[in-house]
Amino acid sequence: MAYLDPGGPEPHNANPSTLTSHPASIAEAFSQLQASWHTLDFVDRGYAILSLIKAGVSRRYLARELDCSEGLIRSYLSGLEASPADLQLARRGEISLRELIRRATGRGTHTQKSNERSTDPVGQNGSAAPATADVTTVLDWLRKDPLRNANACLILNEVLRALEIAERNNHLPALSVPFGMKTEEVIECCRPSLNKFDHYIAWCANWLGWWVVCLIPEADRRREALTQAIEHFPRR
Numbered sequence: 001m002a003y004l005d006p007g008g009p010e011p012h013n014a015n016p017s018t019l020t021s022h023p024a025s026i027a028e029a030f031s032q033l034q035a036s037w038h039t040l041d042f043v044d045r046g047y048a049i050l051s052l053i054k055a056g057v058s059r060r061y062l063a064r065e066l067d068c069s070e071g072l073i074r075s076y077l078s079g080l081e082a083s084p085a086d087l088q089l090a091r092r093g094e095i096s097l098r099e100l101i102r103r104a105t106g107r108g109t110h111t112q113k114s115n116e117r118s119t120d121p122v123g124q125n126g127s128a129a130p131a132t133a134d135v136t137t138v139l140d141w142l143r144k145d146p147l148r149n150a151n152a153c154l155i156l157n158e159v160l161r162a163l164e165i166a167e168r169n170n171h172l173p174a175l176s177v178p179f180g181m182k183t184e185e186v187i188e189c190c191r192p193s194l195n196k197f198d199h200y201i202a203w204c205a206n207w208l209g210w211w212v213v214c215l216i217p218e219a220d221r222r223r224e225a226l227t228q229a230i231e232h233f234p235r236r
Contacts, residue, residue, distance in 0.1 A: 026055045041193045042097045043090050046076035072185045096210050097189035134216050134225035152233040158205035160226050187211045
């Protein structure tokens, strides 16, 4: 587990300019990872990252070139410590990366913290966080991608429908957030593999459903945030 130690020394060749000094197989593996990054599930991402780290590529360099945080890189690696059965569940999309990490490390549920805008269920003074923070997080995510933004109402309505069915049948997963993980890292960890869905809206709805349950565990607050978000987009 030495490679999980955030305080440990960085591997050699952390400077991007030195990557060309790696054997061609390493450079090719990195190029392939960049090209296929958005189609891989988080287990395959973790294995690809681990192989490059063992070859001498630093976490810092990987995070920069893959456009993610070092914390997310560590999360992918941490998930690999789970049992083979749990890894298989993750590959099938039956559990999230946060749940995989929880099973791998044996940690209980922790409150999500962020040094930016907070979506914590409880504020610093113990009072409920304002619903506007939840709505803002949902809106920011939808507006980040033009295609998501154009289909926002369809995505939000699909999530509300799916969550209502899950809540009614008591099938809503019990999710937890590793302590200290930032909001954007949680959202990225929830990203499902696109090739598992027939169309874009279903993929977005599944992604939003996972992270909104994780970041807004209270059903009433979650429903309020999603319904309020709909009002910000024109009806189609």
